[in-house]
Amino acid sequence: MQDRKVRQTMPLPSLPSGGLMRQPSAPFGFTTLRRLASLPRRKQLERLLWHSLALGVAVLFAAPLVWLIIASLQPIGWPPPRTLAWFPHGVAWSNYVEIFRVAPLGLQIGNSLLVSSAGMLITLLTASWAGFAMSQLPPPSRGWLVGLALLLLLIPSGAVWMPRYVLFSSMGLIDTYAALVAPALFGTRSLLALMYYWSFRRISSELYESASLDGAGLWTVWRRIALPLARPTTLAVAVLAFSHYWSDFVDPLLFLKSTQRFTIAVGLRMLQQMNATNWPLLMAAVAVMIAPVLALYLLLQVVLNKDANFLRRVIHPFNE
Amino acid sequence: MAAPFLFGALLLVVLPAALSFALAFMRYDVFASPTWQGVENFVVIFRRDIFWIALRNTLVFAFSAAPLQVFGALLVALLLHPERRGVRLYRAVVYLTSILPDVAYALIWLWLLNPLYGPINLTLSWLGLPTPAWLVDSRTALASLVIVAAVRVGEGMLLLIAARRTVPDSYYDAARIDGADRLRIFWHITLPLLVPWLLLLLIRDLVMAIHSSLTPVLLMTGGGPGYATTLLPFLIYEEAFTHLRLGEAAAMMGGIFALIGPLIGLAGWLTHRWWGDHAG
Numbered sequence: 001m002q003d004r005k006v007r008q009t010m011p012l013p014s015l016p017s018g019g020l021m022r023q024p025s026a027p028f029g030f031t032t033l034r035r036l037a038s039l040p041r042r043k044q045l046e047r048l049l050w051h052s053l054a055l056g057v058a059v060l061f062a063a064p065l066v067w068l069i070i071a072s073l074q075p076i077g078w079p080p081p082r083t084l085a086w087f088p089h090g091v092a093w094s095n096y097v098e099i100f101r102v103a104p105l106g107l108q109i110g111n112s113l114l115v116s117s118a119g120m121l122i123t124l125l126t127a128s129w130a131g132f133a134m135s136q137l138p139p140p141s142r143g144w145l146v147g148l149a150l151l152l153l154l155i156p157s158g159a160v161w162m163p164r165y166v167l168f169s170s171m172g173l174i175d176t177y178a179a180l181v182a183p184a185l186f187g188t189r190s191l192l193a194l195m196y197y198w199s200f201r202r203i204s205s206e207l208y209e210s211a212s213l214d215g216a217g218l219w220t221v222w223r224r225i226a227l228p229l230a231r232p233t234t235l236a237v238a239v240l241a242f243s244h245y246w247s248d249f250v251d252p253l254l255f256l257k258s259t260q261r262f263t264i265a266v267g268l269r270m271l272q273q274m275n276a277t278n279w280p281l282l283m284a285a286v287a288v289m290i291a292p293v294l295a296l297y298l299l300l301q302v303v304l305n306k307d308a309n310f311l312r313r314v315i316h317p318f319n320e
Numbered sequence: 321m322a323a324p325f326l327f328g329a330l331l332l333v334v335l336p337a338a339l340s341f342a343l344a345f346m347r348y349d350v351f352a353s354p355t356w357q358g359v360e361n362f363v364v365i366f367r368r369d370i371f372w373i374a375l376r377n378t379l380v381f382a383f384s385a386a387p388l389q390v391f392g393a394l395l396v397a398l399l400l401h402p403e404r405r406g407v408r409l410y411r412a413v414v415y416l417t418s419i420l421p422d423v424a425y426a427l428i429w430l431w432l433l434n435p436l437y438g439p440i441n442l443t444l445s446w447l448g449l450p451t452p453a454w455l456v457d458s459r460t461a462l463a464s465l466v467i468v469a470a471v472r473v474g475e476g477m478l479l480l481i482a483a484r485r486t487v488p489d490s491y492y493d494a495a496r497i498d499g500a501d502r503l504r505i506f507w508h509i510t511l512p513l514l515v516p517w518l519l520l521l522l523i524r525d526l527v528m529a530i531h532s533s534l535t536p537v538l539l540m541t542g543g544g545p546g547y548a549t550t551l552l553p554f555l556i557y558e559e560a561f562t563h564l565r566l567g568e569a570a571a572m573m574g575g576i577f578a579l580i581g582p583l584i585g586l587a588g589w590l591t592h593r594w595w596g597d598h599a600g
Contacts, residue, residue, distance in 0.1 A: 047404075050399075050402075050404070051404075051406075053399060054399060054400060054404075054406070054407065054410045055406075055410070057396060057399060057400070057410065057414065058409070058410040058413040058414070061413050061414045061416065061417060061471075062413050062416070063439075064417075064428050064429070064432060065416065065428075067428075067431070067432060067439045068428050068431070070439075071431055071439075082436070082437060082442065083442065084439075084442050084443065084446055125324075126324040126325055126328065127325075129321040129322065129323075129324065129325065130321070130322045130324070130325035132321055133321040133322035133325075134322070137322075145322060148326075148329065149325075150588075150591075151584075151588070152329055152333060154524075154527065154584045154587060154588070155333060155337075155584070160332070160333060160336040160337055160340065162340060162556060162560050162566065162569055162570065162573060163335075163336035163337070163339040163340040163343065163570070163573075164332065164336045165560070165561075166339060166343070166348075166566065167331075167335065167336055167339060182328075182331075182332055183328070183332060184328075185324050185325075185327060185328025185331065185332065186324070186325045186326075186327075186328030186329045186332065186333075187325060187328075190325075190329075193325060218321065222321070243419065243421075246421065247421030247422060247423070247424075249421070249422055249423045249535050250534055250535060253538075254561065265421060265423045268423050268424070268427060269423065269538075269539065272427065272539065279431055279434075279437070282427065282431075283427075283428075283431060286424045286427050286428060289421065289423070289424055290420055290421060290424045293419060293420070293421060294416070294419070297415075297419050301408075301412060
């Protein structure tokens, strides 16, 4: 600890200041450099190392998506490039038009939108009801309900698709969207009900009590007090539920039979089987499919960044 | 108000689980009504080599992918934990791996790992490194699936960053005053305090790896080459929907439950032990 003070002697001359080159949103901009320059040298090295490591990690994790876009823009008809050159035969934006002609992508996107919106809306109701019930019940039954939700969190829905198929076929639900949206009955994933529970629990009980003294019933309290105060949770649950149904592959694979009902997730599988070697078109379809999911998460990120503690509260329910 | 939740849980989780237990003791092919046949299904599947191959593959897959995933998540979480400029963007990029739909993720990696044209092998050969055939070679196919699964560290990272924040700064200040260096601080403070989270994350990733490999296997390898990547969920899918032997599929599903049941029990016990009733 002593020798660090000795090393701190000469800070590097700081870069010229001035508001012109400020880039507040840039991850590694000019201001970062300037801040670096004002630190002692050992810290400087450390920070520089951190920034290059973090940037490297980010580049590594972004690479698959970048490669996806590059692959989706290769002109059709050429053999795939066997060098690392990005666009040896030019950029084919037309792939993104062509893909809607080759495959019924538009129809499948419509189907997916229908299923995902229905699933999301039902989920918002059932998850918030279940969460509200958990927050209002007296201790012993509350414990049971929360325990059940935590248990469901661990039981993989993937482990029960086969008996679900038997069940749905005996109920005549095969090849209907009801079979796809069914999990919305219990809030799609019990995590979503728990998220509501955790955020409802933070609302002071006096608020509930005074409302019920004023003669408000359970439903009124839920609608007028609990839901409006849990808006960030509602947004997060909506995004999670929508992208769950949008991404769902196994359920439509098992439960849908007629191709005109296919959602885009199974549509991709169909496209893969149709022409396995047409990588540019397949990758373009993949890019189209992931775009809404990425956009929704971006929206969520932007909105929740204003409420910085939100994520911590949601994923970190213990230790309070 | 919890009625839909309870009803849904009963109809879609509890009832199917019971049904699959019952089906395991029946002969059923969807068309004729099921008939009771005792433990016959289990005798049949235990005699088939493919069941043991799939079981072995599943264990190898899960017990290599999950620890790697947790380790990766820990590394990234420790790196991206400090609140510095740009860290939110970096975290978002890492988190991308977890939000991509399974189908899209599998198809993207199918392209990345293409032995001839895939960017990974092009990069490797540009660097002068050997270029394995990845998913096409029975020696590397399972390992490729492990890599693809282990890269998904986004959720684990978020959880561990949140967990790391629960450690009070005063611990670190005290250690620094005592003259502890980085490595010792990590070894004696950060790691022990993160152990509960790491264990829970490991159990969760194990459970996920055991039961949710159907999508990647179906899209990327089809269980091959040979039976190199035939994992239990894929085998169950084939039994139930290609060969219509639902009884045998249910018996195999019993194998999955036998694997994840104890893990789930352990997770519940650990949670209760460490956090008591705060979890509720």
